[in-house]
Amino acid sequence: MRELIFTGLGLHDEKGISLRGLEEARNADRVFLELYTSLLPDFSLERLEALIGKEVQILSRRNLEEENGAAVLGAAEMGKAVLLVPGDPFIATTHVSLRIEAEKRGIKTRIIHGASILSAIIGLSGLHNYKFGKTVTMPFPENASETPYNVIAQNKRRGLHTLCLLDLKADEKRFLSVKEALRMLLAIEQKKKKRVVVTSTFAVGAARVGSNAPVLKADSVEKLMEFDFGEPPHILIFLGKLHFMEAEALVAFAGAPAEFRRLAE
């Protein structure tokens, strides 16, 4: 059986994997793992190997990108290989080319999905998924760009929320924080002056979504910059128009000040 199964680890730790994912890993000839496209804060390789009952080989960005996943493809040409990835596979688009290459070589590919930050943050915040516009990633300062500011502005003009992912390099232990992201957006505001992200703008910050104790805080940008979100990963949401149930959810779950209700239609 020449097969490559991309399996999502979901959020936070090794217990985010689904029962189907665990079953496939147990039945695989070789199991690989990458941990650089996202952070699983409480992940333990030892516990994962104990659950699967076999050795799990960690692959670096270099293994998967520069060497084009040669180890994974080689294993899948000999039998059944599983590649474990944080979250839901292919949300980090970096592995799409590996899947294309596998299919070209006649290796059957399958996906076992896992929880993703994309839906988890929507559920945690109580915001409505059809109220979100285009998603954007806030880059590190060395790659500073006005794109996130422009996307937030475009979405807001249409009354839509913006999910703002914060850049990370898990293999270098670098994670953009809510505070740094807001500081960068305020700096862009200084130049563009379109009042898209000012200190009084209401937004939502979150940390460690998918853990047993995620932090969720809705407040003004000024207050969010003072708020202690703790350890990474962090994430941000800018708000469009709120449905009254969304405002109630932010007051109940995110400690939003009552003024949030004024944002509701």
Next chain:
Amino acid sequence: MRELIFTGLGLHDEKGISLRGLEEARNADRVFLELYTSLLPDFSLERLEALIGKEVQILSRRNLEEENGAAVLGAAEMGKAVLLVPGDPFIATTHVSLRIEAEKRGIKTRIIHGASILSAIIGLSGLHNYKFGKTVTMPFPENASETPYNVIAQNKRRGLHTLCLLDLKADEKRFLSVKEALRMLLAIEQKKKKRVVVTSTFAVGAARVGSNAPVLKADSVEKLMEFDFGEPPHILIFLGKLHFMEAEALVAFAGAPAEFRRLAE
């Protein structure tokens, strides 16, 4: 411990639950389940109860919406209750008010995330998540609306893809199909004549995402209407501008005709 844990079942069957979710259900005093907000095509209550090792009580739409989840809240006031839901909790916004009510009563709430169609279809198609605009749901004919057409048009104008969820009433075994949805959109096109959805428009249809054999097909609307997607649930994506890697992915994974490459930037 007064606690209510909303736990995602992920996609397709009872094996979509995460290890953390299973652990919490095993440790709960009472376990509830709803199956009406989405379809898990291969789900078995008997197998789920065997996995959890205790009885699971199924709740209807009436139990959760008209009776405001009285059974769940009552159980959570006495101990630890788990409510199992398809997909990732709160993507079906119907349970948000139950969570607000629980918090008001001083019941601690937590979420254990599961795979969601929102990220799964992005990963399966190989499309890039930051290229999607606002999501929309295509309603059943009796609730026909021009909103989906307008959302597709707005997204397309900005070069963005549209995730078009298809309405379902799992408790009535009613599921909108790709074919019916396209027929409705073509009917709206007849009236509005903005060339948003015509027979030659390229789109992507999928069925049973999250199963071991999902169907994914990229082609013209005309061809997609003839294509046999099989059993529900179905889903649709309308395309904005494609990155060349997205076009390659659709050719490799979705049997897209080579002309799709012309949609790439």
